[in-house]
Amino acid sequence: MAYTATIEEENKEITRRYKDLLKGTYQMLTTADKKVIRKAFDLAVEAHSSQRRKTGEPYIFHPIAVAKIVAYEIGLGVTSIVSALLHDVVEDTDYTLEDIEREFGETVGRIVNGLTKISRLNKEQDASIQAENFRKMLLTLNDDVRVILIKIADRLHNMQTMDAMPPHKQLKIASETLYIYAPLAHRLGLYNIKTELEDLGLKYTEPEVFKDIQGKIKESKEEQDKYIKTFSSVIENTLNKEGFEYTIKGRSKSIYSIRRKMRVQNVTYDEIYDKFAVRIIYKSKLKQEKFDAWKIYSIVTDHFQPNPTRLRDWISQPKSTGYESLHITVMGPDAHWVEVQIRSERMDEIAERGYAAHYKYKNAQEKDSGLDNWLNRLKDSLENPDVNAVDFVENFKLNLYAEEIFVFTPKGDLKAIPKNSSALDFAFSIHTEIGMKCRGAKVNGKLKPISHILKSGDQVEIITANQQKPNVRWLDFVVTARARSRIKSALKEEQKEIANEGKEILARKLRSLKLTFDERTVHELASYLKLKTSFDLFYRIGNGSIENQQLKDFAAQKNNAFFNFFKNRIKRTSNAPTTANAEEITDKFDMLVFGDDEEQLDYKFAKCCNPIPGDKVFGFLTINEGIKVHKKDCPNAVGLQAKYAYRIMKAKWIDSTQQDFRVFLHVSGSDKFGLVNQLTKVISNNMHVNIHSLNISGNQGVFDGKLTISVKNNKQLVRLINNIKKIDGIEKVDRIYKQ
Numbered sequence: 052m053a054y055t056a057t058i059e060e061e062n063k064e065i066t067r068r069y070k071d072l073l074k075g076t077y078q079m080l081t082t083a084d085k086k087v088i089r090k091a092f093d094l095a096v097e098a099h100s101s102q103r104r105k106t107g108e109p110y111i112f113h114p115i116a117v118a119k120i121v122a123y124e125i126g127l128g129v130t131s132i133v134s135a136l137l138h139d140v141v142e143d144t145d146y147t148l149e150d151i152e153r154e155f156g157e158t159v160g161r162i163v164n165g166l167t168k169i170s171r172l173n174k175e176q177d178a179s180i181q182a183e184n185f186r187k188m189l190l191t192l193n194d195d196v197r198v199i200l201i202k203i204a205d206r207l208h209n210m211q212t213m214d215a216m217p218p219h220k221q222l223k224i225a226s227e228t229l230y231i232y233a234p235l236a237h238r239l240g241l242y243n244i245k246t247e248l249e250d251l252g253l254k255y256t257e258p259e260v261f262k263d264i265q266g267k268i269k270e271s272k273e274e275q276d277k278y279i280k281t282f283s284s285v286i287e288n289t290l291n292k293e294g295f296e297y298t299i300k301g302r303s304k305s306i307y308s309i310r311r312k313m314r315v316q317n318v319t320y321d322e323i324y325d326k327f328a329v330r331i332i333y334k335s336k337l338k339q340e341k342f343d344a345w346k347i348y349s350i351v352t353d354h355f356q357p358n359p360t361r362l363r364d365w366i367s368q369p370k371s372t373g374y375e376s377l378h379i380t381v382m383g384p385d386a387h388w389v390e391v392q393i394r395s396e397r398m399d400e401i402a403e404r405g406y407a408a409h410y411k412y413k414n415a416q417e418k419d420s421g422l423d424n425w426l427n428r429l430k431d432s433l434e435n436p437d438v439n440a441v442d443f444v445e446n447f448k449l450n451l452y453a454e455e456i457f458v459f460t461p462k463g464d465l466k467a468i469p470k471n472s473s474a475l476d477f478a479f480s481i482h483t484e485i486g487m488k489c490r491g492a493k494v495n496g497k498l499k500p501i502s503h504i505l506k507s508g509d510q511v512e513i514i515t516a517n518q519q520k521p522n523v524r525w526l527d528f529v530v531t532a533r534a535r536s537r538i539k540s541a542l543k544e545e546q547k548e549i550a551n552e553g554k555e556i557l558a559r560k561l562r563s564l565k566l567t568f569d570e571r572t573v574h575e576l577a578s579y580l581k582l583k584t585s586f587d588l589f590y591r592i593g594n595g596s597i598e599n600q601q602l603k604d605f606a607a608q609k610n611n612a613f614f615n616f617f618k619n620r621i622k623r624t625s626n627a628p629t630t631a632n633a634e635e636i637t638d639k640f641d642m643l644v645f646g647d648d649e650e651q652l653d654y655k656f657a658k659c660c661n662p663i664p665g666d667k668v669f670g671f672l673t674i675n676e677g678i679k680v681h682k683k684d685c686p687n688a689v690g691l692q693a694k695y696a697y698r699i700m701k702a703k704w705i706d707s708t709q710q711d712f713r714v715f716l717h718v719s720g721s722d723k724f725g726l727v728n729q730l731t732k733v734i735s736n737n738m739h740v741n742i743h744s745l746n747i748s749g750n751q752g753v754f755d756g757k758l759t760i761s762v763k764n765n766k767q768l769v770r771l772i773n774n775i776k777k778i779d780g781i782e783k784v785d786r787i788y789k790q
């Protein structure tokens with residue numbers, strides 16, 4: 052529809068919208084407050100006077116609308132209302148930040164500054180830049196969480212008024228909203244806004260699906276109202292008799308969450324049974340709240356059979372967003388499962404408005420909000436510069452949507468951690484040092500490995516060991532962003548140490564080969580060994596995966612200038628991009644390992660799918676030909692897995708230089724004095740070999756030992772075995788495949 056208002060009509064409308072903004076805000080406004088708001092409004096009107104929105108409407112409609120969302124839906128006070136009115140002034144008009152600060156003080160200045168920075172960041176396209184921006188944006192949370200809250204309001208209004216935009220912009224803004232803003236609103240407990248952002252996001256990313264579901268919800272509205280009436284009529288009498296003041300209403304699932312459910316469970320609209328919930332909101336005194344909730348629970352379940360597996364008590368243990376409610380699923384009228392949400396008016400307010408409402412009640416309630424806690428954790432992970440920005444956002448979102456479980460510390464304190472957290476995650480959630488040294492856990496009194504997945508209600512005691520340190524495999528069983536980023540930076544540290552050692556070793560070795568240790572030689576050697584950086588070279592020297600022979604070959608070749616000339620020519624001509632790419636993959640994943648112990652076994656590649664390094668694969672135990680490796684998406688895979696599940700072996704590609712392998716050795720010889728001592732000395736003198744266990748039985752002069760060690764690779768193992776063989780008294784060293 053074209054915009055055709057006259058100037059008078061327009062001015063009238065601006066005044067009407069402004070008055071509407073001041074009516075019934077969530078927070079009480081004093082006369083002084085209203086004066087500042089008026090001043091901000093006047094400045095914004097003036098500053099934006101020559102600007103129009105895409106719809107043709109005066110630009111000022113936008114800041115007023117954002118201020119209204121801030122005041123009503125989020126429930127913030129005067130500072131935020133003023134900042135919202137001014138949020139686009141510095142970015143879009145001639146006014147400067149200094150002007151704002153002078154007129155409205157430091158706090159408003161800081162918030163507007165934060166908002167201006169974000170709006171400049173958001174203009175980038177690329178996903179990784181986008182992610183980096185998001186991280187920067189979250190950093191402003193440290194300054195003032197109001198910046199983010201106003202930004203969310205800004206985004207909501209832009210989404211509400213996006214029809215006049217060109218489709219490609221709609222799609223981009225909508226995707227970004229689903230990617231970043233909805234999760235953020237969720238985390239800040241702004242339930243209503245999150246829902247609206249998601250629905251609008253769907254409207255522009257999948258318009259047909261959106262319209263379809265929207266239509267179906269409208270169709271079933273009448274039926275739903277009738278159902279809730281029937282439901283209410285059954286329990287009303289008892290509730291009234293008990294003297295409750297309450298309202299019962301139906302709460303429809305959002306379009307977006309219906310969509311998600313349809314997709315995840317692969318069902319049609321009609322097959323979703325919990326399209327709406329019944330909500331009972333009751334008046335209660337703070338002290339009486341919990342007791343009342345259970346009293347209502349008891350009344351509801353007197354009339355309707357509850358499903359015992361579907362009870363969620365968020366009152367005794369609120370979610371970390373501050374959400375409190377008691378949820379049950381009962382067999383309602385028409386033999387229909389329906390969720391019933393029982394909550395006080397206060398709880399309802401927190402659920403709808405989040406942050407602001409929470410702070411309104413905070414003094415009245417001693418429980419920790421969780422929000423401060425969350426902001427601290429967020430700050431923690433933001434401050435870790437080692438983590439890639441895209442990883443960071445993904446992790447962040449993972450943690451956002453992760454459902455929580457609750458576990459007890461040995462002292463009986465309750466801690467909220469994401470679902471599927473392992474004992475190791477829990478250790479990191481207590482303290483980084485405890486995570487780093489974590490060796491195992493006592494879960495409900497029983498010893499469990501660090502990979503053990505925790506369940507709600509578990510009591511967990513972390514066992515630490517001083518010699519313990521993180522290894523790559525740890526990344527396979529942590530789910531929290533905190534643990535993941537801590538392990539990654541520890542691994543990097545370790546790599547640096549090994550590389551530093553390697554650098555010194557290399558200098559020595561080159562000297563003995565009569566080569567100078569300088570940048571040029573290092574560079575040549577690295578490219579001779581097909582390594583990308585000097586760091587890779589130092590690291591591999593340090594962990595012993597480069598043989599002396601390779602260095603000798605390099606030295607010989609370097610002394611042969613003629614050969615060099617040819618080599619360079621060949622190199623220049625054979626630089627096809629496809630090979631480079633394949634090389635890169637093989638570089639990273641150079642070894643296949645099998646089973647939970649990640650053993651190296653003999654195998655062949657299956658001809659049907661010909662896996663290459665890096666593919667997702669599994670091993671299949673054939674009768675005559677040993678292990679055959681198939682791709683997980685091999686056409687034969689489903690059949691094999693269904694028919695011969697017991698012959699399937701887990702398999703994965705790894706980067707052998709990054710991994711430790713457990714190896715079992717059988718050592719025998721004649722039992723001489725000091726032999727054990729020598730044996731342990733040889734092993735620990737070998738770089739980065741760890742002994743896990745050593746069992747020795749001496750019997751009438753015969754020495755028999757079984758040891759478990761960790762090595763980085765086969766070369767290291769061969770060298771170690773040779774060194775052990777040199778010990779006086781050792782006769783035989785065998786690698787065995789069972790402990």
Ligand code: MN
Nearest residue numbers: 113138139205
């Ligand atoms: Mn704006």
